[in-house]
Amino acid sequence: MTINSLGFLLFYTALVIIYFxxxxxxxxxxxxxxxxxxxxxxxxxxxxxxxxxxxxxxxxxxxxxxxxxxxxxxxxxxxxxxxxxxxxxxxxxxxxxxxxxxxxxxxxxxxxxxxxxxxxxxxxxxxxxxxxxxxxxxxxxxxxxxxxxxxxxxxxxxxxxxxxxxxxxxxxxxxxxxxxxxxxxxxxxxxxxxxxxxxxxxxxGQHEFSYERFSYGCQRILWGFFKKMVIADRMKPMVDAIFDNYQNYSGFSIFLGCMYFAIQLYADFSGYTDIVSGFSGILGIELMENFRRPFFSTSLAEYWRRWHISLSTWFRDYLFYPLSLSSPAVKLGRVGKKILSPRVAKLVPSLYAMFIVWFATGLWHDASWRYILWGVCNGVIMISSMCLEPQFNWIKGKLHIANDNKIWRVFQMVRTFLIISMLKVFPMAVSTKGSFALIGKIFADFHIEFTKAACFPELGNNDFVAIIIGLVIFFYVSVRQEQGPMHERINKHSFPVRWVMYLALLLMLVTFGVFGTEMTGGFEYAQY
Amino acid sequence: MRSIRKIGLRLLLIIVVIVVYEIGVRYAYESYFASVIYTNREKSQMAGTIETLYCGTSTMQRGINMDVADQEMDTISFNIASSDQPMDGTYFLMKDMVKDNPVNTVFLGVSPETMSKDKLATKWKSLVVDRLDGAEDKMDYLIHGSSIEEWPYLLLYSVRVDDYLDFKAVKKNITKKCSKEFAEGSTHDKYYRGRGAFGRNKVYQAEPVGTLEQRKSAFNSADIYQKYEDYFKKCIEFCQEKDIEVVLLYPPMTGNKINKYKDITPIHDYYGEIAQEYGVEFWDFNYYKDLKTVFSNEFFEDEKHLNGEGGKVFARELAKVYRAYQAGEKTDKFFLDICPFYLAAE
Incomplete structure (x- = not known):
């Protein structure tokens, strides 16, 4: 039984009735x-x-x-x-x-x-x-x-x-x-x-039934199911088709596959978090927020502050801080002062802790070298950007780019998304060797080809429309969420407007969601 | 209490919207020639008159021409078989028909292949749900015959639509469904032969019957899914409780299909033992004396499905055996102790 099964809904309904x-x-x-x-x-x-x-x-x-x-x-x-x-x-x-x-x-x-x-x-x-x-x-x-x-x-x-x-x-x-x-x-x-x-x-603690909590919980559950069943589950066959037979695809298609997987994983995992937060919220137990629109991040470090927040803050609080204040880190800092510039030397304890944290993050995800490599790559990119910050700032100054420039921010978001997507070659391969094969394909066999078979393999018309509609709604809601809590905005509307929105989302779920026995398919992150 | 009322009203609103949407989608997207529309319509028109039922899977649905069968056996019959129909589905469909009709004979088709599949595709189960009358029967089948995860697919047509963008088909469906011909029931699939039965015109083109060495798969009664065996027996028990004559029927197959089995005898023995256990007739037409001469490849659309003409031939041959049986004669004389194809091969 997974939380996106009808069996779970019945189980949960019975629980709520008894609970209250x-x-x-x-x-x-x-x-x-x-x-x-x-x-x-x-x-x-x-x-x-x-x-x-x-x-x-x-x-x-x-x-x-x-x-x-x-x-x-x-x-x-x-x-x-x-x-x-x-x-x-x-x-x-x-x-x-x-x-x-x-x-x-x-x-x-x-x-x-x-x-x-x-x-x-x-x-x-x-x-x-x-x-x-x-x-x-x-x-x-x-x-x-x-x-x-x-x-x-x-x-x-x-x-x-x-x-x-x-x-x-x-x-x-x-x-x-x-x-x-x-x-x-x-x-x-x-x-x-x-x-x-x-x-x-x-x-x-003891909890009374609250209609407001129930209403908000249902909103989150509906939104979570929408992300899971309309976006993630519809994209899955396309992603699987590319990575299961990557030998038959060009580097361009594989890189697209990496981007698709980044989106699919986000829709899947954040969908799951919304669903469980909704279920738990109805019971009066708030769960920690796990996502804050990570694709709006302007750097990899920011991405990790917005993605799987409960994991990244755990590593920050229970591994990074203790490590960076530990005696080996302090000693390394002292050694660094002798051989490095004062600015970099100051960073040494943090860099030492960061490397271990990212090694551990990779290892936490899976017991394999490809995940360790994935974690280390994340760490190396962040460490490099910290070390090279003055150089980047110098280039930005020469190019007269202001930090609040909207085009610059969009460029940063796109750049971050591309980095995140590229790093997906590690989780998507079946082995470490496979990860290198994927990277090799992307760089050695990259030719842009705008055909359906190359861009959207194994995708039917219905799937394509469902994904596009799903992503447009997802993007719109994400933009609005960046401006403030969505449920507060929704609650400002009158009853008919609110319900037209809910029912439209529900009907879209029925129309474009992946149902049937596939509905029992679990969530991507459960494997970790 | 106020909250419960509030939730109840909103739940009602959701249900109403989904039901209306479901009706709309079904009307627009369900093909105007879908056989289930005509089967259900005929079923309700014939309610209270049906005396004979043909049950089972696609081999039964495509194996019998209902007009010829009725003419030859002097019956009023209906075919409730469908592709890969799970045995529990057969049981519930049969119960549903018996409830509304004076059924006195049931020809229960046997299909070892379907009964050996522990997980039948949900889409085949949807054919059962769509044919069942009333919410109670549907609910009964959903609870006993499907997993809870299949419910949305089985209950909602809107989740089954493959291509929502096929507006051409929508236009055609709506135009046809608004027409007089549709109301009269003449817009169905050309292969639909009425009262639930099918019969294609395609003729099976096959290589000559293979040798023993070519036989690939062996039947093992252990492969039969226990749940389906139980429901198969429940079908017989149900009929016997209701004083309905049951005949187990194995429609004829081509020599090629028969030869694909390493040995067809275990299938024959397996169903023969069940028939003996319940004291019912088992007519295995793959042991039919005239199998090779009567059921030549021209009467099949593929290895195991009879075509339109084959349905007529089978109905006539079945009637011969049935009439003899009705007259109190032994039916053994129509069948051999071994499959005629094996006689030839060996």
Whole structure:
């Protein structure tokens, strides 16, 4: 069962009815836990061992961390008056060290599960190349199937532990509630990667039914389905046709395919986020926004601030900041000062952290070298643009280009989109070798050809019209969203105007959406 | 409470708009010669009179000429078979017909190939849904015969339209549907032979019958999808409950098709055992004594489907067996213990 199936709609409708029964208020979080466990099972995962292990490790880790914090507070409250400053500092340092050990061990357990089940095969495969005699790939231990949502709940769990460790939030005393936080059904399969500080209040609180919330939730669900079924699902066969048989296409078609895939992936993933945010919003639980019109970005760095926000902010807060302030980064900075210009030397700790973050981002997406390369390429482009910023500014100055020049901004957006599209050669290939073959094709066999077979392979008339109409509406709504929240604008209109819009969108969904058994087709990002 | 009323009213509005849109799209885009229009129309016109039903898949739908069959057997019959019709669909269509008609005989076509497909295309299921009368019957089939994911496709014609830009077809459909001929029922597909049956004029051009070495696929009763076997048996049980005579019927196939099976005997035995279990007749026309002489390739449109003329021939041959059976004679005399093509090949 996926969230875009009719089965899920029935499941969800039943849940909402029970959830808002007057006597259920106190038990709402329990109902959500039952629903989440059921959804996890119905979504095809009958292996609960990993998520139970992650929940227990998270629960124990968070509670131990908080106990240490409490111990420190109580001890200092009692003894601070009798202690000297160095003694207090030493005591705090010892507690910090203990907390650090707890945190590290909890993360080792949680991350260890992820490494074994998601990266085991990859690691064993690579080790076998170095030590062919070992034959590690044949070991069952390295051939486990990654359970649904493990990449997402692992990050949520680590983020929560780090927040508790830093005292940003209090730990949850109820293990079932910790389980609900990790397993909450709208975000288990592909995020958003929620933060405990943002979610706990809503997730464990009591909620009254709100018509406004219901109405807004339905708007988001409808819009999400439109993006998924009219744009993403219609474009998928065309994208698959190009990349499944890329040998038969020119570099031009392959590059178009990369652009199509960028759009398809955005419609698919943001559609999913809208749908789950709508479903969750109706229940009174707001999920983190995952997208802010990324194709309007003027640079790759901005794109990553607008795309998969919950992932990029997670890496920023829990990996980039700690890394850039770590002692190796500081030491590197000192070395940099000796051999580099002062401006670049200042950037060294950030560049060091960025490289690791992007390596990890690639690895998070998939256990393969092509994804690592994809992540590293993202990082290298951003690092280069940071290092070369003065040179770019000099050229801009010479060309008399103002930053607020509209044509310049459009050029930047197009340039960013082309870079993003080009980088899609990594996820779209079946192997690292395949990625290089795609790049080779794009550069060595690039000839522009404006035929239907070259530009829109495998696309019927109906598909073509559906995609064009879908994209025009999508673009218009995105432009309006850039100017302010769309639902507020919609709500300003009278009832008939509003409903003409809703019904028009619904009928377009019925007319141009991909239905049939294909409707059960999952979402692209669920594979990560 | 206020919210529930508000939601209810809006839901009603959505349903009304979708229903109106659906009717409009169906009128404009469903081909004026689509057989389902005529089948349903004839079905309601004949309601209360149909005595004999022909059920099954495309081999039954294209295998019987209804006029000849009725003339030869003195019956009033209707054909509810359709391409790749799932057995559960047959069951619900049969129930639907029996509800409104004094049915006393059912010829239940057997199709091992369709029953071996665990996942039949949703479009074939839509042929069942479109032929069922009333919301209750449709709902019954949707719940028991399809997965919930197929519902939008089965319920809404608007999601089935392949080309919304084919305005030429829309114009033609609307013009034709507004015409007198359409109301009279004469605008149907030229191969539609009335009362649900089909019969093409194409003649099968085939190579001579192959040798044993050319036989490729073997039938294995384990390949039969359990759900369809259960529904096949449910069809027989339903008829027996209602005192309706059931005859299992395997329409004739070309020698080429028969030879593609490594051995057709397991199919014959599989359905023969079911027939024996329920005490019903099983007439396997691939074991018909005169199979090779009567059903030559000229009466087929392809390897396994009879053509227009073949439908007439089969109806006559079927009537011969049926009359003998009605007269209390043994029907064994019409059939051999082995497929005549195997006799020749070996």
């Amino acid at each position: 029964l007057p006597f259920m208020k106190r038990f709402q979080w329990m109902l959500l836990l039952i629903a989440s466990v059921s959804f996890y099972y119905l979504a095809g995962s009958n292996n609960f061992i990993y998520i139970i292990a992650a929940t227990i490790a998270t629960y124990i880790g968070a509670n131990l961390l908080e106990k240490k914090t409490q111990k420190q507070t109580e001890y200092l409250a009692e003894n601070k008056a009798n202690m000297t400053r160095p003694e207090i500092k030493t005591y705090k340092e010892s507690i910090k060290k203990e907390k650090h050990n707890i945190l590290v061990w909890s993360i080792v357990v949680i991350l260890g599960i992820l490494i074994v089940v998601k990266y085991g095969r990859f690691i064993a495969g690579n080790l076998d190349r170095i030590l062919p005699m070992a034959n590690l790939s044949d070991l069952t231990f390295f051939r486990l199937a990654a359970p649904l949502g493990i990449s997402y709940y692992t990050l949520m769990s680590i983020g929560y532990l780090m927040d508790v460790s830093k005292g940003k939030c209090q730990c949850e005393k109820n293990i079932l509630k910790t389980g609900l936080f990790l397993l909450y059904f709208p975000q288990i399969t592909q995020g958003p990667i929620g933060r405990f500080t943002d979610m706990a209040g809503n997730l464990f």
